[in-house]
Amino acid sequence: MIVYIFGNGNIKYSDFEEFYLKLIKRLANENVQFIVCDFRGVDTLIMEYLKCETEKVTIIHIGEKLRYLPDKYKTKVSQWKIKGGFEDDKSRDNYAINICTHFIAKDFNSNKNRISGTQKNIELCQSLNKIKIDE
Incomplete structure (x- = not known):
C-alpha cells in the first residue's frame, strides 16, 4: 500500500488530529509506504509524527532544496x-498521485468561489480510482 497524504497549509491542529492523525496511527504499524510533500501545515505535521514511527516515507519537493525536513538525530x-x-506543485502532486494506491486528504478551504489545490488533488485521485482512507 502506497499512501499519499496531503492537505491544506492552514490546517488547525485539532483538525489534523481528527482527520489525519488517527488514520496515520492505524496505518503506521502496517506495511505502508507514505508519500508526503514538504509544505507547511499538513505536510510538516505528518513528517513530525512519522519521524520516529517509520522509515517508509518518501518526501517529494519542488526544485533542488527541501523547504522542511525533521531532525535526523535519533529518528528514522x-x-x-x-x-x-519537480518544477511546480502540479508536476509534484501528479507524480505522487500516479504512484500512490491510497490517499488521505481533507479540504478545508474550498468554497463556491474557489476550489483549493487540495480539493483538485482529491478529485484527481478519485478520478484515477485511488482509494481514500477515512474512518
Missing part, C-alpha cells in the same frame, strides 16, 4: 527517501 528520517527536482 535518515532512512527516508527524498525526491526533488
Whole structure:
C-alpha cells in the first residue's frame, strides 16, 4: 500500500488530529509506504509524527532544496527517501498521485468561489480510482 497524504497549509491542529492523525496511527504499524510533500501545515505535521514511527516515507519537493525536513538525530528520517527536482506543485502532486494506491486528504478551504489545490488533488485521485482512507 502506497499512501499519499496531503492537505491544506492552514490546517488547525485539532483538525489534523481528527482527520489525519488517527488514520496515520492505524496505518503506521502496517506495511505502508507514505508519500508526503514538504509544505507547511499538513505536510510538516505528518513528517513530525512519522519521524520516529517509520522509515517508509518518501518526501517529494519542488526544485533542488527541501523547504522542511525533521531532525535526523535519533529518528528514522535518515532512512527516508527524498525526491526533488519537480518544477511546480502540479508536476509534484501528479507524480505522487500516479504512484500512490491510497490517499488521505481533507479540504478545508474550498468554497463556491474557489476550489483549493487540495480539493483538485482529491478529485484527481478519485478520478484515477485511488482509494481514500477515512474512518
